[in-house]
Amino acid sequence: MPKEITHIKKLIDCESRLNDFYNICKEGMNDKLGAILFQFPPSYAFSKEKLGAILGILNYDFKNVVEFRHESWWNDEVWNAFKANNITFCSVSHPNLPQTIFKDFPMLYIRFHGIPRLFHSSYSTKELQHINHKIQSKKGFVYFNNTASEAGILNALELKRMTV
Structure with a gap:
């Protein structure tokens, strides 16, 4: 996922850009696409609101992988939500x-x-x-x-x- 979406906008007001990226990946990679990686910056600490934003914006037609660089995301609430939604931590x-x-x-x-x-x-x-x-x-x-x-x-x- 582009840095603009994960690091700069941090998923806020970027639904159109995110959907455009998903569509480009689908059209360009088709069956060769392994997964979409969302990498967040070290300053992106866990909150229930941020977890909800992630769960609410992902396109579940794709294999989504989320990489955090803040230790607060290493918790059961996140892991359980990801497993329930087929998201890879x-x-x-x-x-x-x-x-x-x-x-x-x-x-x-x-x-x-x-x-x-x-x-x-x-x-x-x-x-x-x-x-x-x-x-x-x-x-x-x-x-x-x-x-x-x-x-x-x-x-x-x-x-x-x-x-x-």
Whole structure:
């Protein structure tokens, strides 16, 4: 989802833009579209109103994944609402967030951002083996966003070798 919708407008007064984006994805990607990722900024803290806004604006004809960067979203109210509405809570590897690998949502969706140094740090073979063991039987998406150097590419290739 464009940053304008999630970071700038934070879902407020953007129904038309959001629907346009969904339609472009459907027309352009069609059956190749895996999921739509909504990534919110670290300042976007949990509230019942924000949770309601998310639930009320998503197009449920798509596989929706929501990535939060504020720890307040790690709670049962959010998880239960997402599960009830077939929304995936994105697992994130981020220096300031819980390192939970969520496997009981509609799909597995993980984003590795780098720890301890955001976007820079590489994951060790041992860390990748641990992750691979946890996700072995699940289908889904794993993204490496520790791309300020070659770390993301090397980590992705190493994890891919482990899964073959």
